[in-house]
Amino acid sequence: MALPMTPQYGQPAPDQVYGYVSARSRGGTPMTRAAHWDSAEPFRTDPESQQRAEDYAVAAGLSITAESRLGFSVCGPPAAYAELTGGRVETYEALRQVEMDHIRYVTQLDIVGEGQPEARGVGEVPGTDAIEAVALEEPRTPARLVPSAQPPNVDRFHLRLPGDVAMLLGATRAHARGAVGAGVRVAMVDTGQFPHTYFAAHGYQVSPTVAVLPGTSPVHDPVGHGTGESANVFAVAPGADLHAYRASDNSGSLTGAFTAFIRAKADCLGAKTEGPQVLTNSWGGSRTFPPVGPPTANDNVFALEIRDAVEQGITVVFSAMNGQFAMEPQVPGVLSVGGVFVGPGLELQASDYASGYASPWFDGVVVPVVSGLVGMRPRAQYLMLPVPPGCALDVSESRAQADGQLPDTGDGTAQDDGWALFSGTSAAAPQVAGAAAVLLAARPTLAPHQVIKAVAETAVDVTIGANHPRFNRPARIGPDEATGAGLVNVDAALSFVLDQIP
Amino acid sequence: MAAEQSDRSGEEFVEALVQLHADAPAGELAEWCAEHGIDMTPMAAGALLTGPAGRFAEAFGERPGDRAQPQSLPVPPALRGTTRSVTVLPLPALGADTASPD
Numbered sequence: 001m002a003l004p005m006t007p008q009y010g011q012p013a014p015d016q017v018y019g020y021v022s023a024r025s026r027g028g029t030p031m032t033r034a035a036h037w038d039s040a041e042p043f044r045t046d047p048e049s050q051q052r053a054e055d056y057a058v059a060a061g062l063s064i065t066a067e068s069r070l071g072f073s074v075c076g077p078p079a080a081y082a083e084l085t086g087g088r089v090e091t092y093e094a095l096r097q098v099e100m101d102h103i104r105y106v107t108q109l110d111i112v113g114e115g116q117p118e119a120r121g122v123g124e125v126p127g128t129d130a131i132e133a134v135a136l137e138e139p140r141t142p143a144r145l146v147p148s149a150q151p152p153n154v155d156r157f158h159l160r161l162p163g164d165v166a167m168l169l170g171a172t173r174a175h176a177r178g179a180v181g182a183g184v185r186v187a188m189v190d191t192g193q194f195p196h197t198y199f200a201a202h203g204y205q206v207s208p209t210v211a212v213l214p215g216t217s218p219v220h221d222p223v224g225h226g227t228g229e230s231a232n233v234f235a236v237a238p239g240a241d242l243h244a245y246r247a248s249d250n251s252g253s254l255t256g257a258f259t260a261f262i263r264a265k266a267d268c269l270g271a272k273t274e275g276p277q278v279l280t281n282s283w284g285g286s287r288t289f290p291p292v293g294p295p296t297a298n299d300n301v302f303a304l305e306i307r308d309a310v311e312q313g314i315t316v317v318f319s320a321m322n323g324q325f326a327m328e329p330q331v332p333g334v335l336s337v338g339g340v341f342v343g344p345g346l347e348l349q350a351s352d353y354a355s356g357y358a359s360p361w362f363d364g365v366v367v368p369v370v371s372g373l374v375g376m377r378p379r380a381q382y383l384m385l386p387v388p389p390g391c392a393l394d395v396s397e398s399r400a401q402a403d404g405q406l407p408d409t410g411d412g413t414a415q416d417d418g419w420a421l422f423s424g425t426s427a428a429a430p431q432v433a434g435a436a437a438v439l440l441a442a443r444p445t446l447a448p449h450q451v452i453k454a455v456a457e458t459a460v461d462v463t464i465g466a467n468h469p470r471f472n473r474p475a476r477i478g479p480d481e482a483t484g485a486g487l488v489n490v491d492a493a494l495s496f497v498l499d500q501i502p
Numbered sequence: 503m504a505a506e507q508s509d510r511s512g513e514e515f516v517e518a519l520v521q522l523h524a525d526a527p528a529g530e531l532a533e534w535c536a537e538h539g540i541d542m543t544p545m546a547a548g549a550l551l552t553g554p555a556g557r558f559a560e561a562f563g564e565r566p567g568d569r570a571q572p573q574s575l576p577v578p579p580a581l582r583g584t585t586r587s588v589t590v591l592p593l594p595a596l597g598a599d600t601a602s603p604d
Binding site (some may be wrong): 190191213214223225249253254255256257258259262282283284285286296297298300301302304305307308321324326328424426 | 514515516517519521543545546547548550552554569572587589591592593594595596
């Protein structure tokens with residue numbers, strides 16, 4: 001796979017940008033255009049020009065941090081550079097040789113806009129002869145490394161994205177037919193979305209993340225859960241437009257999940273005229289099972305909010321959870337997603353990591369409706385997923401787990417390599433959300449219940465194994481509580497939609 | 503130069519569901535929340551209140567807990583005509599094996 005040389009993620013520039021202002025030179029040639037380096041003397045400035053240049057910089061909002069005979073260094077917010085140059089500061093990634101002879105992407109800054117030079121990292125200041133150029137500081141030591149776009153090789157059996165997941169879910173054949181979910185908005189409420197090189201290298205469309213909690217960054221994901229699981233959307237629907245909603249606080253807890261859901265729902269409805277919408281959620285409240293009574297009053301309120309989203313045409317996906325019993329996937333009209341494990345010999349069995357049951361609260365509802373790809377207990381380390389280097393999942397999945405049973409050696413990746421092996425119904429939900437996106441791109445007027453019908457009618461029946469021991473529902477011939485209708489087959493669902501739904 | 507836009511340490515964020523009396527308008531609740539620095543989002547049924555834990559403590563006279571369990575907050579006298587209950591929501595869990603939220 002060829003890596004793009006200078007991908008842009010559209011992430012915001014830092015609050016403080018450091019740079020250098022080249023004041024008017026005696027020789028009349030800006031330092032940025034120097035062709036001879038035998039003497040710096042022609043590039044010296046005079047005190048009057050230096051002062052005027054500094055006055056311009058300060059008036060624009062920059063602070064002078066050091067002075068020399070040639071110019072001075074400055075720092076300030078991107079807006080101050082915009083004020084000075086008339087351009088704007090943008091970020092891009094560049095492949096650089098960094099520590100230990102590794103080649104990695106390193107974040108760079110550039111001043112772009114009308115009248116700005118093509119050369120990277122420099123800008124011009126129109127309207128004054130006191131300043132010949134502005135140069136932005138380039139990271140001498142990598143200030144921010146982005147991880148490899150290629151997953152590491154590990155010994156244990158696992159699936160790689162996008163290829164393995166796309167193939168096993170029947171998406172590869174749909175892609176060959178040109179069905180990639182193009183233009184369908186897939187909103188995802190989770191822990192955040194880190195701009196991993198994996199997404200840029202594959203050319204996936206990731207819109208800027210909405211961080212709903214005050215004081216949280218839209219480019220951070222402390223856990224890595226949202227970043228990793230979102231890759232499942234693209235494995236099935238590489239043409240989808242991902243809109244991530246960060247619901248986690250700075251410690252990674254989902255303290256804003258309900259807020260983020262309401263916000264994502266509102267945004268989906270606001271963009272309804274632009275195309276179909278999918279809202280996927282890999283989380284849920286954990287309740288006692290079997291429940292001692294009906295849903296709580298609060299569960300009722302949020303269930304109605306979810307139901308209202310479905311009634312307004314949004315395909316809402318929730319993970320069935322991993323041994324937990326949650327209200328959200330049970331809401332009528334929700335596309336709940338469980339787990340099927342496909343082994344090295346391509347044998348299918350119900351994942352014993354996934355929840356599944358007949359809803360005790362909502363008549364006729366079975367969770368899950370269908371299933372995606374999920375690993376087996378104890379840790380479901382099954383899919384190699386991109387995560388922020390050193391995040392909670394990068395560290396925890398790489399560690400051995402001594403739980404009194406068989407020792408587990410960890411996922412075989414490093415703690416800070418930006419890759420981790422995990423899955424859960426958290427992975428299955430965005431896979432099926434991707435399937436919904438493929439169908440909706442082909443038939444934008446599909447209602448949520450038609451999407452559900454298509455994926456359920458065409459799923460591959462799974463007849464072996466049982467789901468999580470807490471529920472212990474066996475897989476049988478036909479729909480069951482272990483895997484629902486079975487493993488989603490995107491190509492078959494697409495044919496169903498094209499052939500049977502006008 | 504490439505300092506990232508980073509997380510800032512902040513006060514605990516609280517989400518609470520409000521159940522209104524039948525046919526009660528949400529306008530009064532919205533005004534009261536605005537006065538107390540709490541965000542209110544109308545929902546299909548009731549409303550979602552969000553904001554820092556300190557604001558909730560000041561407004562309701564009781565500090566929200568750690569969100570391990572649902573927690574009812576006392577309805578302030580000014581809201582008794584419209585509001586039936588205010589409940590701090592417990593934290594949801596992620597659908598994957600993680601070291602943090604669940």
